Amino acid sequence: MDMIFKPMDESHIDRLLKIEEKCFLGDSWTRLMFESEVKNKISSFIVALSNDEEAILGYCCVWFIADFAEITNIAVSPEFWRQGIGKTILYYIIEKSxxxxxxxxxxxxxxxxxxxxxxxxxxxxxxxGQRKKYYKDNSDAILMTKDL
Ligand SMILES: CC(C)(COP(=O)(O)OP(=O)(O)OC[C@H]1O[C@@H](n2cnc3c(N)ncnc32)[C@H](O)[C@@H]1OP(=O)(O)O)[C@@H](O)C(=O)NCCC(=O)NCCS
Known part of the structure; x- marks a missing residue:
């Protein structure tokens, strides 16, 4: 699917909160967290928009720290799952990194x-690697990396 990448701004936040709720249930980012990423100098938060720029298909927040990048959030709006959008967003982030x-x-x-x-x-x-019982529901975190 074709999409347009834009930096996230305040006008996207209401819609991002709705997607976030559906994607992460009780574990979603708050308005304050999205707002702070707009100001965060090491953060690059991109939204993937439909061609007419009406729908937010997905988004990704990445922090650039010294010589590496850290993905802090990535999601695709559930209506658009399994259409290759997650892959396209990640590919974009890899190239940007x-x-x-x-x-x-x-x-x-x-x-x-x-x-x-x-x-x-x-x-x-x-x-x-992994972090045992890292999340609120006591599930473990898997640490993953990709060499560029
Ligand atoms: C994970 C997520 C971003 C994938 O987005 P997506 O646009 O549906 O992914 P794609 O269509 O690009 O799929 C790429 C690959 O991911 C895997 N995948 C995606 N959804 C899957 C599912 N429901 N079950 C198993 N594998 C799946 C498959 O390997 C798929 O490749 P394939 O289509 O060739 O089988 C999306 O499911 C999502 O937003 N989930 C909720 C938020 C989340 O969990 N974010 C990650 C936090 S670490």
Whole structure:
């Protein structure tokens, strides 16, 4: 699917909160968290919009820290799951990280999140460790990385 990438701004936040609720249930980011990313100098928060710019298909927040990138949030709006949007967003972030001279990209994912783990493995991320009982529901975090 074709999409347009734009930096996230205040006008997107109401819609992002709705997608976030559906994607992360009780574990979603708050308005304050989205607002603080607009001001955060190390953060690049991009939204993937439909061609007419009406719908937010998905989004990703990445922090550029020294020589690596850290994905802090990524989601696709449920109406658009399984259409290759997650892959396209990640590909965009990987290319952006290469342009920013990052050597690798890190992320954390719930060990129970089969869809996301499968997506990351397809995009070349490998598991490098875990944090036991890291999330509110006591599930473990898997640490994944991709060399660039
Ligand atoms: C994970 C997520 C971003 C995937 O987005 P998506 O646009 O549906 O993913 P894509 O269509 O690009 O799929 C790419 C690959 O991911 C995997 N995948 C996606 N959804 C899956 C599912 N429900 N079950 C198993 N694998 C899945 C598959 O390997 C898929 O490749 P395939 O279509 O060739 O089989 C999306 O499910 C989502 O937003 N989930 C809720 C938020 C979330 O969990 N974010 C990650 C936090 S770490």
């Amino acid at each position: 290469k342009k920013n001279k990052c050597k690798y990209i890190n992320l954390e994912v719930k060990s129970t999140n089969i869809a996301a783990i499968s997506l990351y493995e397809k995009m070349g991320f490998v598991s490098v």
